[in-house]
Amino acid sequence: MADGVVARKTNTVCELGSKLDTVADFVFILVCMIKLLPILNIPLWLWIWIEIIGVIKIVCKCCFRICGSQEICGSAYSNE
Numbered sequence: 398m399a400d401g402v403v404a405r406k407t408n409t410v411c412e413l414g415s416k417l418d419t420v421a422d423f424v425f426i427l428v429c430m431i432k433l434l435p436i437l438n439i440p441l442w443l444w445i446w447i448e449i450i451g452v453i454k455i456v457c458k459c460c461f462r463i464c465g466s467q468e469i470c471g472s473a474y475s476n477e
Contacts, residue, residue: 419458 401418404410430447 423458 401415401422404414404418434444434447
């Protein structure tokens with residue numbers, strides 16, 4: 398997860414790399430959850446909340462990629 402920070406510090410950032418970094422971070426977290434959560438004794442209601450939050454994050458990321466930052470973030474994050 399530090400690879401994005403290192404890329405920004407060394408000025409080796411590209412658009413493809415930033416998209417792949419996001420996907421790689423998501424896959425890493427997903428694999429960790431798949432491996433660790435069954436070991437932990439987590440109640441069903443907490444599993445449901447984890448899944449709901451995950452789905453919301455995926456939908457937001459997809460909408461952000463499709464619509465662009467201007468329409469979702471508003472003028473607070475624009476480059477004006």
